[in-house]
Amino acid sequence: MSENVRSVSIGAIVTSDQPNEVLVAYGLGSCVAVCLYDPVARVGGMAHALLPETPGHGQKSSSGPAKFVDKGVPALVASVLKLGASRTRLKTGLCGGGQVLTIPGANTQFPIGERNVAAAEKALRQKGLGIHLQETGGNTGRTVRLQIADGQVTVKTFGKGVQVLDLASAKR
């Protein structure tokens, strides 16, 4: 069965129950990718979020349901449950949230990467979910892949090689 790679672009949520599919978020900087996986139902999903919170003025986004972490995580959870995942079996992984840009002498606007990770942790907690895998922070780009067949997560970090992680059997 040939592998079908589905790219998860900024703001997008992609879910799957097809064992030949692999969900991929390329070149994460401060963006955070939230991965969910049910190892029994073999259902998974990924959200690629740009910013932590929907602005107070309720900016409407046409960039997809996961532009903001606080809206993207609940939407991702709902999507994988709809596809047959069980909330009690869900494994969660976070990737990205780096600080790629540092302007010398400037008051760093805000560590968006850190805030994205914190917002994801909070949003998952509000859904009763903890974190099973986390590869976040630092100052280098990452690509994260989630294999639907077995929950294997592969993280490629710029200049540092590839890590293969098992989300299906990861414990908090």
Add this chain to the structure above:
Amino acid sequence: MNEQSVSWYRGPLSRLVLQVSAGMENAARGLSGMLGRTITTGTLQAKVVRFSELYTDLGHPETGMVGIYLRMEGDLRGQAILILSVQSALDMADLLMEEPPGTSTTLGDLECSALGEVGNLTVAYFLNAMSSLTGKDLRPSPPAVMVNMLGAILNVLATTAGMTGDELLIIETVIQDPQDKLVEARFWVIPDLASEIE
């Protein structure tokens, strides 16, 4: 280009293009003096892109690239970036340090500092020309040099623009030396869409 994307600019679009074009040509002049060789600009392009379309023709988002980034402050706020391949950055560093091409093999602190100066000068010359033409106060931030995955570099642009909208207005040219192509970089100016200039 749709109407919304140029809402920050209240003059005719042709005037804006002329001003930005003059700014970019002035940047090339400044860079020519710094590098001691003729630097030219290619055709100016203005395009509106969504975040998901950012990784257009620059390469695969995992590709290692170099981004020399500055914020623009004052009456016109926005972002400016030079994007170049690692090899082109190494060649540019050699030119700046008056070393034979091929001398630099890694982008360490010294090389990145030199590249930061390229960003400083390029954007300062660009803004000086824009300021002369518009009479506006325009200032660059200090430069930041990123050696990273292309996707992570572009993520910076998307994050900043994403705070106010879902699209980026990118005004682009290619800066290069026509002689031996040792210098080749995309020069992008991305006005904050909330910023306005008359």
